[in-house]
Amino acid sequence: MAPSEPQVDGDWHDPIRDARRDAFLGERGISIMRIPVSHIDESLEAVAQQIRSEIDLIRQREG
Known part of the structure; x- marks a missing residue:
């Protein structure tokens, strides 16, 4: 899996x-996933889901 950095x-x-x-x-x-701190303040769970989704996409691309 290609590295990705939140x-x-x-x-x-x-x-x-x-x-x-x-x-x-x-x-x-190494790809960068930029997350505004305001998104974390609003919903940490939504940010965690965003990170999980990005990981899933990377895994799908790499088979």
């Missing part, structure tokens, strides 16, 4: 630095 984004994130890190990780086959 990344919690809040007001403290630097978009330029995030883009550089995303490119660096992407070159190494």
